[in-house]
Each structure stands twice: as structure tokens, then as C-alpha cells.
Amino acid sequence: xxxxDSVLLREGLARLLDDAGLDVVAQCGDAEDLMRKVKSHDPDxxxxxxxxxxxxxxxxxRAALEIRADHPSVGVLxxxxxxxxxxxxxxxxxxxxxxxxxxxxxxxxxxxxxxxxRRVAEGGSALDPIIxxxxxxxxxxxxxxxxxxPREREVLELMATGSSNQGIADxxxxxxxxxxxxxxxxxxxxxxPSTGSESRRVLAVLTFLRS
Amino acid sequence: xxxxAPAHGSSTHVALxxxxxxxAIALAGLAAAGCTFALAFTSDHVAxxxxxxxxxxxxxxxxxxxxxxxxxxxxxxxxxxxxxxxxFAMFLSxxxxxxxxxxxxxxxxxxxxxxxxxxxxxxxxxxxxxQTRLERIAVGAAYSAAVGLQVVKMMLxxxxxxxxxxxxxxxxxxxxxxxxxxVTVSALCLAGIALLVARRxxxxxxxxxxxxLIVNSFGVGLVMIAVLLLAGAFELPAFETIRRVTFGVIxxxxxxxxxxxxxxxxxxxxxxxxxxxxxxxxxxxxxxDAFARALRDPSxxxxxxxxxxxxxxxxxxxxxxxxxxxxxxxxxMIDRDGVRVAALVHRPLDHEPELRDAVTAAAEISLENGRLxxxxxxxxxxxxxxxxxxxxxxxxxxxxxxxxxxxxAQQRLIALSLDLRLLEERFGGDPxxxxxxxxxRREIALSLDELRDVARGIHPAVVSGHGLGVALxxxxxxxxxxxxxxxxxEARLRERLEVAAYYVVSESLANVGKHAHAGAATVDVxxxxxxxxxxxxxDGVGGADSERGTGLRGLADRVEALGGxxxxxxxxxxxxxxxxxxxxx
Numbered sequence: 001x002x003x004x005d006s007v008l009l010r011e012g013l014a015r016l017l018d019d020a021g022l023d024v025v026a027q028c029g030d031a032e033d034l035m036r037k038v039k040s041h042d043p044d045x046x047x048x049x050x051x052x053x054x055x056x057x058x059x060x061x062r063a064a065l066e067i068r069a070d071h072p073s074v075g076v077l078x079x080x081x082x083x084x085x086x087x088x089x090x091x092x093x094x095x096x097x098x099x100x101x102x103x104x105x106x107x108x109x110x111x112x113x114x115x116x117x118r119r120v121a122e123g124g125s126a127l128d129p130i131i132x133x134x135x136x137x138x139x140x141x142x143x144x145x146x147x148x149x150p151r152e153r154e155v156l157e158l159m160a161t162g163s164s165n166q167g168i169a170d171x172x173x174x175x176x177x178x179x180x181x182x183x184x185x186x187x188x189x190x191x192x193p194s195t196g197s198e199s200r201r202v203l204a205v206l207t208f209l210r211s
Numbered sequence: 212x213x214x215x216a217p218a219h220g221s222s223t224h225v226a227l228x229x230x231x232x233x234x235a236i237a238l239a240g241l242a243a244a245g246c247t248f249a250l251a252f253t254s255d256h257v258a259x260x261x262x263x264x265x266x267x268x269x270x271x272x273x274x275x276x277x278x279x280x281x282x283x284x285x286x287x288x289x290x291x292x293x294x295x296x297x298x299f300a301m302f303l304s305x306x307x308x309x310x311x312x313x314x315x316x317x318x319x320x321x322x323x324x325x326x327x328x329x330x331x332x333x334x335x336x337x338x339x340x341x342q343t344r345l346e347r348i349a350v351g352a353a354y355s356a357a358v359g360l361q362v363v364k365m366m367l368x369x370x371x372x373x374x375x376x377x378x379x380x381x382x383x384x385x386x387x388x389x390x391x392x393x394v395t396v397s398a399l400c401l402a403g404i405a406l407l408v409a410r411r412x413x414x415x416x417x418x419x420x421x422x423x424l425i426v427n428s429f430g431v432g433l434v435m436i437a438v439l440l441l442a443g444a445f446e447l448p449a450f451e452t453i454r455r456v457t458f459g460v461i462x463x464x465x466x467x468x469x470x471x472x473x474x475x476x477x478x479x480x481x482x483x484x485x486x487x488x489x490x491x492x493x494x495x496x497x498x499x500d501a502f503a504r505a506l507r508d509p510s511x512x513x514x515x516x517x518x519x520x521x522x523x524x525x526x527x528x529x530x531x532x533x534x535x536x537x538x539x540x541x542x543x544m545i546d547r548d549g550v551r552v553a554a555l556v557h558r559p560l561d562h563e564p565e566l567r568d569a570v571t572a573a574a575e576i577s578l579e580n581g582r583l584x585x586x587x588x589x590x591x592x593x594x595x596x597x598x599x600x601x602x603x604x605x606x607x608x609x610x611x612x613x614x615x616x617x618x619x620a621q622q623r624l625i626a627l628s629l630d631l632r633l634l635e636e637r638f639g640g641d642p643x644x645x646x647x648x649x650x651x652r653r654e655i656a657l658s659l660d661e662l663r664d665v666a667r668g669i670h671p672a673v674v675s676g677h678g679l680g681v682a683l684x685x686x687x688x689x690x691x692x693x694x695x696x697x698x699x700x701e702a703r704l705r706e707r708l709e710v711a712a713y714y715v716v717s718e719s720l721a722n723v724g725k726h727a728h729a730g731a732a733t734v735d736v737x738x739x740x741x742x743x744x745x746x747x748x749x750d751g752v753g754g755a756d757s758e759r760g761t762g763l764r765g766l767a768d769r770v771e772a773l774g775g776x777x778x779x780x781x782x783x784x785x786x787x788x789x790x791x792x793x794x795x796x
Contacts, residue, residue, distance in 0.1 A: 006622045012629040019633075050676075056614065057676040081617045082663055084673045085688050086681030104621075105659045108628035108652055110636075134685065139693045141731060210688075 001026040001043040003034040003060065004079070005053050013047065013107060020114040029053065031063040038067055038074055045075035045121035049104075050087070061087065068099065075120040079104045083128045085135065089210065092125070096202040100126030100162070115167065125162035125202045132160040135209035147189045155182040160205045164198050228286060233279050236295055240275030243298075244268040247305040254308035266455060267305050269462035270325060274298030274332075277465035289339025294465055297332050301325040316365070316375040323361055326396050326436045327353035329461055330403045333429055336468055346406055353399040360392035393444035397437035404430050429467065432460045485573050498526075502555060505570050512556035517589070523554065543567060545574045599772040603707055606670070613670035621662055628655040671713050679709040679736060686717055691724030692731050692749070699737035704795050711769045711793060712736060712745045715777070718762050719747035719789045727751025727787055741796030742775075747789045754783040763789070 002017075002024060004010040014024045026037040030053045038046055046067055050060040064076045068091075075098035078091060083103050091101050100120040106128065107113045116126035136145065136157065148156065151172075158168045165179045172179075183201075187194050192204050251257050251264035275298035282291030304325060306318025331350045334341055341347045368377035369385020407430065435457040442450045488501035503511040514523040514531040523531040534540045534556060541560060545553040555574065560567040631648050638644040666672065674682040680698040687696040703709070716734055723732050729751030736745050766789075767777040775793030 006618070006626075008626045009622055009629075012626050012633075015633070016629060019636075051617070056618070061677065081621050082667065082673065084677070084681060084685050086673070086684030087677060089684060090677075090681060104625050105628070105656055107625065108632045108656075110632050134688050138688045139690065141693045 001028075001034075001037060001041055001045075002047050003028050003031070003052065003063070004047070004049040005029045005051075006049075009049075009104075009107075016107065016110055017114070017117065020110065022114070022117065031059040034063050035066065038071055042071070043074060045077055045098075045117060047077045047079060047117065050078050050080040061090070064091065072098070075099065075123065077102065077117060077120045077126065079107070083130045085131055085210075088127060088131045088206075092127075092203060092206060096125040096127075096162070096200065096206070097197075098123045098125070101131065102126060102128045103130060116162070119162060119164070119167075124164065124198055127161045127202060127206070129157070129161055132157050132209075135160070135206070138209065144190055148186060152182055152186050152189070155179065156186050156205065159183065159186075159198075159201060160209065162198070162202050228282055233283055237276060237279050240272055240279070240295075240298060243275070243302045244272045247271070247302065250305050250308040250314075253310065255310045257308045260308070262455075263308070264305070266458045267302070270458050271298045271302040271305075273462055273465040274301065277469040281469055288337075290335065290337060290468070291339070293332060293335055293339045294468065297328045298465075300328050312373040312375050315373045319365060319374060320358060320361055320376070323357040323392065323396060323440075324354075325461070326400065326440060327357035329432065329436060329464070330400055332464075332468070333433060334403055334406060337471060342410070343406075349399050349402050349406060353396055356392050356395040356399065360388055360395070364388045364392065390444045393440040397440035397444075400433045400437040400440075404433050429464055432457075432464050435460055485570065502557075502570065502574065505573075506555070506557050506560065506566065508558045510558075514554045514556065516551040516553060517586070518551075543571055543574075545571065547575050595772075598768065602769060602772045606707060606710060609670040610672075610675060613666045613672050616662060616666045616669070617672065621659060621666075624655050624659055624662070628652050628659075631655070671710065671717075674709050674713045675706055678703045679712055682709075682713055683716055683734065683736065686713075686720060687734060690720050690732065692729050694720070694731070695733045697733070697735045697737075699735075701738070704738075704743060708743055708773060708793055708795055711773055711775075712743055712791065714769060715745045715766055715789065715791045716747055718766050722762060722787070722789075723747070723749045723751065727753075729786070738795060741794060743791075743793045743795045745791040745793075748786065750786045752783070753781045753785045753787050766791070 002010055002013055004013060004027075007029075010027055010029070014027060017024050025041045025043050028034050028037055034046065034048065034052070046064075048060050048064050048067075050064075051057070052059040052063065060078065060080075064078050067074050067076050076091075077100035078087075079102055080087070081104055083101065088101050091099055098120055100116055102113070102116060106116070120126050136153070145153070145156075154172060155168055158171055163171065165176055165183065169176045169179045184194065186192075190208055192208055247267050248261075248264040251260035251267075254260060257263055274294045278291045278294030278296075278298060280291070281288065281294060285291060300321070301324060303321040304318055306314040307322060309315045309318060327350070330353045331341075334346045334350060341350055362376060364385045365374050365376040366378045367382075367385035367388060368374065368380035369382060369389060435453070439450070439453045439457045441447075442453050447453075485501055485505040488497070488504075499511065499513040502513060503509050512525075512531065514525060514533065517524050523533055525531050533542055533554060539559070540556050541558065543555045543557065543560075544551065545555065553574065555570075631652050635645050635648045635652075638648070671682055673685070678700075680700055683696055683698060687694040704712075716736070720732065720734070723729050727749045729749035732747060732749040734745075734747050736743070738744070763777070763779055770777040770791045770793055773793050775791060777789070777791045779787065779789050781787040
């Protein structure tokens with residue numbers, strides 16, 4: 001379902017998702033309506049604009065956090081005109097399961113966007129590349145990232161955005177096995193314990209990069 | 212300032228004595244003078260009656276007349292009435308010329324009284340009151356000696372035959388008492404001079420001009436009385452000559468006292484002190500006090516005219532209501548070059564026009580400075596407020612612009628990009644069309660990035676939307692050096708506070724990147740003791756240059772507009788510490 005106050009964008013998004021074979025069960029223009037409809041429709045994923053009426057401040061974010069707390073089965077994909085590390089940390093405070101945070105611009109990269117929607121709907125995660133590159137660019141006094149090869153760095157970036165191993169393999173045009181090798185190598189070099197699920201992996205990487 | 216001070220002795224307004232009373236006293240004085248002449252000329256025991264009567268009138272009538280004038284012109288001063296009483300008291304001594312036994316006895320009893328009266332008047336100048344215990348003792352002793360010992364002497368039968376008081380005839384004892392009396396009174400007169408000299412010393416430089424004048428002129432009178440009395444005691448041959456000269460001097464005294472009392476010198480002295488006070492550039496409250504002293508009115512109010520507000524105000528800017536008619540208070544308007552400056556609210560000065568005029572003149576000169584000062588202060592306050600308003604208005608406008616960009620242009624561009632993408636699908640078979648559309652989409656993506664940067668530059672929307680803590684995460688992550696960020700805020704603060712703090716961090720970190728050559732930096736944000744404290748510390752080279760200074764100046768403006776302050780420590784080689792403290796209670 002969709003929560004977006006700009007009718008223009010909301011209609012475009014609905015058509016896009018519809019064309020991609022996703023079922024848009026409900027649309028709304030403000031946070032109150034969103035909470036009501038999440039309750040009644042119990043969607044797989046709610047796509048929420050971070051700025052919603054009436055004040056256009058943090059209503060969307062608060063609604064998103066509320067859905068995460070009260071309806072854990074509903075994935076939340078937050079769209080925003082700007083992406084902020086602080087907000088990503090807030091959204092992913094406890095887990096990266098079924099949560100996404102993307103720049104609004106990303107919707108025109110339809111394939112990637114639809115993939116992200118599907119991932120979040122299925123309990124995975126989607127983090128905007130800007131967040132990840134901000135974290136990767138962060139200055140560190142004793143940078144463990146320097147130990148990574150360029151290829152491993154690419155894999156880490158994709159991993160942090162929430163991509164699955166298959167997604168990484170497709171994006172880099174390498175085999176799934178090669179991806180798995182890179183992943184375990186990266187975890188080894190960064191001293192992170194291997195975790196099972198791909199979304200938990202996002203959180204681990206995020207936490208590591210942030211510290 | 213507006214609360215009236217309790218009534219003060221010297222400033223209490225005394226009703227003007229009715230003219231008929233004054234005329235009656237003056238006429239009584241003239242009648243007494245006539246009576247004196249009559250007594251002298253009808254006396255059976257006065258040689259040179261004309262001269263004697265003239266001498267006595269010479270020392271009595273001026274006191275009465277001067278006293279009347281003084282009372283009329285200075286109704287709240289007791290010196291006038293004192294002079295009147297002195298004149299009539301001295302007149303009593305003329306009764307000794309009477310042939311009848313009773314008036315003769317009375318007159319004789321008051322024979323030496325003029326000496327004591329003169330001492331009293333002399334010491335009581337200019338207030339009409341004796342000021343110290345010593346003065347009261349001296350005057351009391353003089354009266355006792357002049358009248359009391361005179362009565363004793365008379366009881367001992369020391370004077371003529373018609374003395375009704377004579378109990379015994381002991382001329383030798385009477386003579387001894389008389390010697391003691393005359394020596395005592397003359398000693399007290401000399402003591403009076405000593406008291407005046409002491410008063411002159413303790414009064415300090417500001418009272419000296421007129422005090423010196425009085426002492427110098429009438430110290431002579433006291434000395435002559437002393438000499439006269441001693442001449443009487445030791446029966447010097449020149450007694451009569453000394454007596455005449457002494458009376459001559461004593462007779463001039465009341466006129467001089469009157470001149471001293473009414474002379475503008477008194478006003479001038481008050482004003483002179485006022486000018487001395489004003490020259491010392493007094494604090495506002497002291498300025499009022501200086502006028503209060505000059506006009507002898509502790510409850511005086513000083514109100515400034517504020518033309519831009521068309522109202523009266525005290526120096527703290529609180530409005531002052533000037534009293535209306537019938538309030539018992541007088542208002543003196545202070546104008547400068549025809550422009551209203553201030554007003555003094557004070558006790559009525561109808562009978563001291565010289566003082567009022569002189570103080571008004573002094574005020575006209577001095578208060579303009581005070582008013583300008585007050586105005587400057589008021590403007591400064593207003594400027595402070597308007598700086599805050601300007602910054603706030605600017606911030607609101609930037610916020611509005613940023614929101615318009617996000618909600619308008621940005622949304623449209625995204626929708627357009629989406630449309631193009633859908634078109635791309637429709638022209639899926641035409642590679643030329645799809646590549647053109649994709650180029651267009653990339654252009655839009657770039658525009659969106661640029662737009663986002665512009666919007667962020669205009670206003671940090673994330674601060675308004677999500678608070679300082681969230682906003683600082685990105686700043687710290689994008690920082691030019693490794694940054695340890697600690698934010699200790701339990702709740703959101705007022706938006707303009709958060710925005711100011713955000714700019715402090717962002718500008719400081721930008722400076723760290725540009726100038727500090729630092730290896731690391733810390734950013735600490737915490738709320739403590741009702742203050743938001745933001746501190747950015749780097750381990751760089753310190754010694755912030757002027758270029759950094761301008762950015763810091765803008766920050767300081769922002770912080771100071773919120774009532775806070777920004778401090779920078781930047782020793783050479785010792786890193787830079789920027790600390791902003793903004794009240795947030």
C-alpha cells in the first residue's frame with residue numbers, strides 16, 4: 001500500500017507497481033489514514049513518504065516506526081527527498097528485517113525499485129546507496145576497510161544496501177559462489193561474525209560502518 | 212523611583228505665613244522701636260537718651276524686619292522666626308530705662324540677654340536650628356549666665372535702688388557674680404567662634420564659601436561682644452566706646468544673615484554641587500539622587516521624555532505618570548534647544564525661584580547627555596531584539612523556500628522521471644528513443660541531486676523534521692576527519708535553537724576541514740543547567756585566522772541573537788575549541 005501526499009507521485013507509483021505485477025491494495029495521503037488502512041488491509045509492505053501532512057515534519061517517520069512496532073509482519077519502505085544517516089539508524093535501530101529507506105528519486109529506476117519493494121515485503125531490507133557510501137566514505141583513524149580489495153568493497157556496498165547474494169551476483173555479473181566467497185572474506189577481514197539472514201547482515205555491516 | 216519617599220523634615224512644604232501676620236510683626240517691631248525711644252526720653256536715669264535708644268533700636272529692629280523678610284521668602288526655614296524672637300527679646304532690655312519699678316526690673320534682668328541671643332542666632336545660621344549638642348550646651352549656658360546670673364546679681368542688690376528683686380544688699384557679692392557672668396558669657400562667645408571654625412572644617416570644601424564668609428564677617432561680632440563684656444567686668448575706661456562699636460556691628464549682622472539666607476549663593480552652592488556631581492558622569496540612579504540633593508527633596512522623580520514613544524519613562528524604560536494638578540508636587544520641564552528632554556517632579560519651589568531656575572539650567576545642560584545615553588541604551592536593546600527577529604525571519608523564509616523546493620520542483624521532477632521511464636518501456640523496441648529518454652532521466656537525476664544540495668544549503672530540513680541528534684549523524688559521518696559524536700539530549704528543543712546548534716557544528720567542522728590540519732575531532736552536544744552546550748574540538752594547529760573569523764562571526768551573531776554566547780579557543784599548535792552556550796530553559 002502507498003502513503004504519499006503528492007497525488008501526482010502517488011498515481012505514478014501505483015501505476016509503476018501495478019505494471020510490475022504488484023497489487024496496490026490501498027492509497028492514502030496522510031499518516032492517520034495510513035495507520036487505519038495498515039490495520040484493515042494488513043499489507044505485505046507499506047511504502048511511506050517521510051514527509052506527510054499536516055506539518056510535513058516527521059509524521060511519515062513516526063508512522064513508519066509505529067508500523068514496525070505494532071505490525072512486525074508489515075514491511076515498511078520509507079521514501080524521502082533526502083536521505084539522512086541519522087534517520088536510517090533510527091529506522092534500523094533494532095533490526096533490518098522488513099525495512100527500507102530510499103531516496104524518492106530511486107523510483108524511476110523501476111527495476112531496482114521494484115526489487116527493493118519485493119525484498120522489504122519479504123522481510124528483507126533496502127538501504128539507499130547514498131547512506132552506504134556516506135558510511136563507507138567516513139574517515140576512520142585506523143581504517144579496516146583499507147584491507148578490502150576493490151571487488152570486496154563493491155560487494156560490501158551492495159550487501160549494505162540489502163541486496164541478496166543473488167542480487168549481488170546479478171549486479172556484478174559473477175557467480176553466486178563467488179559472492180559467497182567474497183562475503184565470508186569480508187566478514188573475516190572486518191572481524192564480524194557470520195550471520196545467517198541477509199537482513200541481519202545489513203544491520204551488522206551498518207553497525208560496523210557506523211562505529 | 213515612582214514610590215514617594217517618606218516626608219522629610221527639610222523638604223516638607225510649610226504653608227506661607229499669612230501677610231497680615233508678617234505686617235503685624237513688622238508693625239510691632241516699629242512700635243517696639245518707638246517704645247524704646249519713648250522709654251529713653253522719658254527716663255530719669257539715662258544719659259544721652261537719643262543715642263542709647265538709637266543704639267538699641269539699631270540692634271533690635273533689623274532683627275525683626277530681617278526676620279519677617281526671611282520668614283516670608285523662606286517659609287520652611289526657622290531662621291526667620293528665630294530672628295524675630297531675637298529682636299523682640301533684645302528689645303526687652305530697653306525696659307531698664309523705665310522709671311517705674313516693674314519694667315525697670317524686667318529690663319534690667321534682660322540687660323545682658325542680647326549677647327546670648329546673638330550667640331544663638333549666630334550658631335543657628337542658616338537653618339534656624341542648633342546642629343550639635345555642643346552648640347546647644349553653649350547657647351543654653353549663655354542664656355543661663357546672661358539671665359540667670361543677672362537675676363542672682365539683682366537679688367544680691369547689685370544694681371540700682373528700684374530693683375524689685377533685691378533681697379539683700381551685698382554689693383561685693385553682686386560684683387563677684389557680675390564678673391563671673393560677664394567672663395562666662397564672653398568665654399561662651401569665643402567658644403562660639405571655635406564651634407564655627409569646627410563646623411567649617413567638618414563641612415568640607417563644598418560648604419566653605421558661604422560658611423567662611425559668615426564666620427569671617429560675624430566672628431568679629433562675637434569677639435567684640437566678648438571684649439565688651441570683659442571690658443565691663445574689668446571696668447576698662449573705653450567701655451562705652453567698645454559698646455557702641457559692638458552694637459554697630461551686631462546691628463549689621465541680621466542684614467548680612469538675611470542676605471546670606473536669601474542670596475542665590477545658597478542656590479548656587481546646591482547647583483554647584485550638582486554640577487560637580489554631574490561632571491563625575493553619574494550612574495542613572497545617582498543622577499536622580501544628585502537632583503534630589505540639590506532640591507533637598509528625597510522623593511524627587513526624574514522622568515525622561517521618549518519622543519518615539521511619546522511618553523515619559525524612567526531610566527529603566529518603565530513608564531512614568533506625571534502627577535496632575537493638586538497633587539502637591541511641582542513639575543519642572545527640562546527642554547534643550549526647544550526640544551523636551553526630561554521632567555523633574557519635586558516639592559513646590561515657589562519661594563525658592565532662584566534654586567529652581569539654577570537647577571533647571573543645570574539640568575538642561577546635563578540631562579540631554581543622560582537622555583541620549585538612555586536612548587542609545589533603548590536602541591541597543593531594540594537592535595538586539597531586531598537582530599534576533601531578522602535572523603528568525605530569515606530562517607523562516609529559508610525554511611519556506613526549502614519546503615517549496617521539496618514539495619514542488621522535486622516532486623515534479625521525480626514524477627517526470629517516472630513518466631519518462633514508463634515511456635521508455637513503451638518505446639522498448641526503439642533503441643534511439645530509449646537511449647534519449649534514458650539520457651533525459653539521468654539529467655533529471657543530476658538535477659535532483661543538485662536541487663537537494665541547494666535545498667540543504669538553504670535550510671537543514673532534517674533538523675526541523677527530525678531533530679539535532681539525527682541531523683548531526685550525517686554531518687559527523689561526512690566530516691573531514693574522524694569524528695566522535697556525542698549527543699546527550701532527551702527531547703527536542705526549540706527549532707531555532709537546534710538550527711543554530713546545527714550551524715555551529717557544521718561551520719566548525721567545515722573550518723576543521725579547511726584550516727585545522729587536524730587528525731580527529733569531537734562533537735559534544737548536551738543540555739546542562741538550562742543551557743544547550745555545543746562543543747567542537749579538534750587536535751589541529753589552532754590559531755584560527757581571519758577567514759575563519761568571519762564564519763565564526765556569523766555563528767556568534769546567530770548564537771547571541773538567542774541570548775547565548777560563542778567562545779573560541781585557538782592557541783597556536785593547540786587545536787581549536789569552539790563552544791556555544793545557548794539558554795534553553
